[in-house]
Amino acid sequence: MPARNFSGPVSATIVLCAISLASPRAAEPAEAPEVAQPCLACHGEVLGEGVPPIAGHFNNYIQLQLVAFRSGRRQNEIMQGMAAGLSDNDIRALGKYFSSLPIPAAATQADEQPDLTKAGQRTAAQFRCANCHGDKFLGSQGAPRVAHLPEFYVAKALTDYRANTRPSSGGGAMTEVAGGLSDDNIKTLAHYLAVLP
Amino acid sequence: MKRITGTKGGRAAGLAGVTAVLALALLSPAGAEELKHYDSTGKAFWKNPPPDWFLGDETAQQKGLAPPSNPALPASDEELADLVKKIKLPPGFTISVYASQVPEARQMAWGDNGTLFVGSFGATNVYAIVDEGGKKVVKTILKGLNMPTGVAFRDGALYVVAIDKILRYDNIESNLDHPPEGVVVYDDMPSYAAHGWKYLTFDKTGWVYVPFGPPFNIGNPPSSVSQVRRVDPKTGAAEIVALGVRNSVGGDIDPRSGKYWFTENARDWMSDDIPSDKLNIVSKVVQHYGYPYCHQGDLPDPKFAQGHSCSEFTPPVLKLGAHVAPLGMKFYTGSSFPAEYKNNIFIAEHGSWNRHKYQGARIERVVVDPEGKHPKQETFASGWIKGDHDYSGRPDDVIVAKDGSLLVSDDWAGAIYRIAYNK
Numbered sequence: 001m002p003a004r005n006f007s008g009p010v011s012a013t014i015v016l017c018a019i020s021l022a023s024p025r026a027a028e029p030a031e032a033p034e035v036a037q038p039c040l041a042c043h044g045e046v047l048g049e050g051v052p053p054i055a056g057h058f059n060n061y062i063q064l065q066l067v068a069f070r071s072g073r074r075q076n077e078i079m080q081g082m083a084a085g086l087s088d089n090d091i092r093a094l095g096k097y098f099s100s101l102p103i104p105a106a107a108t109q110a111d112e113q114p115d116l117t118k119a120g121q122r123t124a125a126q127f128r129c130a131n132c133h134g135d136k137f138l139g140s141q142g143a144p145r146v147a148h149l150p151e152f153y154v155a156k157a158l159t160d161y162r163a164n165t166r167p168s169s170g171g172g173a174m175t176e177v178a179g180g181l182s183d184d185n186i187k188t189l190a191h192y193l194a195v196l197p
Numbered sequence: 198m199k200r201i202t203g204t205k206g207g208r209a210a211g212l213a214g215v216t217a218v219l220a221l222a223l224l225s226p227a228g229a230e231e232l233k234h235y236d237s238t239g240k241a242f243w244k245n246p247p248p249d250w251f252l253g254d255e256t257a258q259q260k261g262l263a264p265p266s267n268p269a270l271p272a273s274d275e276e277l278a279d280l281v282k283k284i285k286l287p288p289g290f291t292i293s294v295y296a297s298q299v300p301e302a303r304q305m306a307w308g309d310n311g312t313l314f315v316g317s318f319g320a321t322n323v324y325a326i327v328d329e330g331g332k333k334v335v336k337t338i339l340k341g342l343n344m345p346t347g348v349a350f351r352d353g354a355l356y357v358v359a360i361d362k363i364l365r366y367d368n369i370e371s372n373l374d375h376p377p378e379g380v381v382v383y384d385d386m387p388s389y390a391a392h393g394w395k396y397l398t399f400d401k402t403g404w405v406y407v408p409f410g411p412p413f414n415i416g417n418p419p420s421s422v423s424q425v426r427r428v429d430p431k432t433g434a435a436e437i438v439a440l441g442v443r444n445s446v447g448g449d450i451d452p453r454s455g456k457y458w459f460t461e462n463a464r465d466w467m468s469d470d471i472p473s474d475k476l477n478i479v480s481k482v483v484q485h486y487g488y489p490y491c492h493q494g495d496l497p498d499p500k501f502a503q504g505h506s507c508s509e510f511t512p513p514v515l516k517l518g519a520h521v522a523p524l525g526m527k528f529y530t531g532s533s534f535p536a537e538y539k540n541n542i543f544i545a546e547h548g549s550w551n552r553h554k555y556q557g558a559r560i561e562r563v564v565v566d567p568e569g570k571h572p573k574q575e576t577f578a579s580g581w582i583k584g585d586h587d588y589s590g591r592p593d594d595v596i597v598a599k600d601g602s603l604l605v606s607d608d609w610a611g612a613i614y615r616i617a618y619n620k
Contacts, residue, residue, distance in 0.1 A: 071321075071340075132264075172344075
């Protein structure tokens with residue numbers, strides 16, 4: 001499925017979208033606005049390769065990322081292109097829609113690296129991650145949910161914060177916390193967070 | 198008076214001068230009195246100090262109190278219209294929206310020709326707000342700066358402070374659509390962001406006051422920070438004006454005396470109600486204001502007093518309250534407010550982030566003698582707090598307009614308000 005191809009034919013996007021809307025859902029999400037259709041090609045129920053799920057993130061967190069992509073403060077070739085033409089109202093509509101979707105299910109596979117998980121738990125305690133992200137890492141006003149996300153993505157996010165290539169809200173809080181992380185810290189944290197129930 | 202070397206090679210000189218080993222409170226379950234040591238002699242510390250300003254000193258009860266994320270987008274005109282209706286003011290005063298769509302608006306400065314320059318926080322922008330046929334137009338004139346919170350205007354030039362650089366943009370009002378490259382006039386400043394967001398205040402002689410916050414909540418600061426400096430942007434010369442200052446993001450020159458006054462944010466995590474934030478006056482240079490040994494003039498730090506008593510330090514003019522976060526301040530030099538407001542101080546309080554019930558987020562009025570005696574404080578404008586733990590806006594600076602009205606910048610709602618008196 002050419003889910004990564006944003007420049008692909010519009011019809012492909014619409015077909016994909018129709019498929020995802022046809023799927024039954026537990027909760028009742030808002031109807032996808034027109035402006036969300038291109039997003040769903042990669043961030044829909046079937047995720048594109050290397051693409052994180054955005055369903056169920058906080059409204060303001062989603063908006064913050066889109067604003068940062070739009071201004072170029074957060075850099076990603078595809079996302080900067082996607083966000084470039086968005087109006088403030090588009091961004092509000094996208095935040096509202098994607099935050100209304102249920103959060104992704106926890107990983108279902110058995111944890112094959114329980115030692116790494118334990119190490120990650122210690123790292124999370126050492127860096128006091130739960131103070132802002134909550135004991136279940138489902139987030140708070142100031143900090144997004146970091147559970148139920150793919151391991152590769154959490155590692156990338158932390159690496160980007162550490163390199164100061166991704167802006168952090170809350171007075172630059174994540175830039176500072178990540179500044180003290182070693183490669184090993186990032187590896188263990190990403191694994192621990194990804195396998196949280 | 199202690200002199201600091203000028204801009205040329207200033208960073209290296211500043212860092213070389215720092216040999217202090219930091220001591221930070223070790224948060225241990227038993228509340229041990231031992232101090233944790235950090236080594237500030239290496240580059241790694243200065244690039245990424247430990248995130249102690251918001252994390253590490255909190256108690257179990259305070260867990261979960263985190264710096265709030267500001268709204269991604271500035272408030273819409275409809276939201277602002279609704280918001281200003283809720284602002285409480287003394288009788289005879291009114292508030293309106295001066296300009297909207299000013300993301301993360303911070304310090305304001307007037308150009309000689311009536312341009313209002315506005316810094317920002319994470320938005321990385323500096324704005325110029327101009328009047329076009331009675332309509333306020335917001336132009337983003339600078340982008341991509343590192344937390345350019347402080348702006349000032351002098352001799353046709355805009356000055357911007359962005360964490361570790363003071364930049365000058367000459368003849369700016371004639372070049373709003375094509376601003377010149379910024380000229381670095383001073384950069385002997387650490388590059389960390391924490392408490393590194395700054396405020397600029399020119400005095401009459403053309404020197405500019407700049408605060409240097411410590412990169413943490415509480416600790417023995419390296420000798421080059423926790424101070425206010427006065428910088429001559431023409432030569433890059435600098436001198437220390439005040440020591441023992443925690444996080445100051447506001448100040449003004451008293452029109453009555455020429456003295457510098459400044460606001461100061463006190464340490465966190467002691468409790469919801471202590472210590473109090475402060476209003477200070479520089480009666481003479483290089484006084485010590487107490488940090489980290491003594492807070493609010495009369496409260497020794499439980500760990501960092503280290504044998505000092507509060508009587509050794511310069512007390513504040515006024516205790517402003519705990520976690521109210523006083524930032525920008527100005528003496529009222531206009532003439533359209535009632536006569537008793539002349540030379541009063543207006544302080545923009547940004548409001549709490551780690552207090553269980555937010556307070557602040559208002560404009561305070563302080564009546565005080567030129568010597569700092571007989572201070573009286575009252576709330577002038579309030580109503581930006583929603584419930585216990587949310588904001589509709591967060592005032593962070595004030596400035597007096599030519600017509601005597603008071604402008605207020607708000608980095609949460611991304612707007613500038615105008616408070617006027619209608620006889």
